[in-house]
Amino acid sequence: MPASYTSSSASTKGPSALRGALRAVQGRHPRERRRLREVARLARRDEPLAAAAVLQLALDMELRAYDLYRSAAVATEKPSLRAFFLRLADQEKGHARELGGAMAELGANLQGG
Numbered sequence: 001m002p003a004s005y006t007s008s009s010a011s012t013k014g015p016s017a018l019r020g021a022l023r024a025v026q027g028r029h030p031r032e033r034r035r036l037r038e039v040a041r042l043a044r045r046d047e048p049l050a051a052a053a054v055l056q057l058a059l060d061m062e063l064r065a066y067d068l069y070r071s072a073a074v075a076t077e078k079p080s081l082r083a084f085f086l087r088l089a090d091q092e093k094g095h096a097r098e099l100g101g102a103m104a105e106l107g108a109n110l111q112g113g
Contacts, residue, residue, distance in 0.1 A: 035053075035057055036057065038053070039053045039054050039057055049110075051106055052103065052106055052107070052110070055099055055102055055103045055106065056103070058099055059096055059099040059100065059103065062092050062095045062096040062099060063092075063096055065088075065092045066089050066092035066093055066096065069085045069086070069088040069089035069092060070085070070086075070089045072085040073085035073086045073089065
């Protein structure tokens with residue numbers, strides 16, 4: 001994962017680390033709504049870059065979800081719950097890889113088309 005998406009709260013354990021991770025995600029929520037509206041505006045105008053904007057937004061969301069699940073895994077003391085959060089983080093990492101591949105393919109199509 002890129003360093004910019006690793007949680008600073010991941011180095012501490014306990015409920016405060018999880019609360020910090022949740023606040024970080026929630027703090028970005030209004031900005032994401034603005035980004036989503038901008039993507040929808042591009043799509044309505046049939047902008048060729050709308051697909052790229054949608055993929056970038058989705059990638060950002062997957063990376064934040066990865067960070068949240070990793071922080072939750074560090075924050076919990078219960079091994080089974082930690083394993084559950086780590087599995088969720090792994091799934092988000094897989095989604096991010098898929099989106100990265102789709103973005104690369106889209107970029108190649110835009111350059112070649």
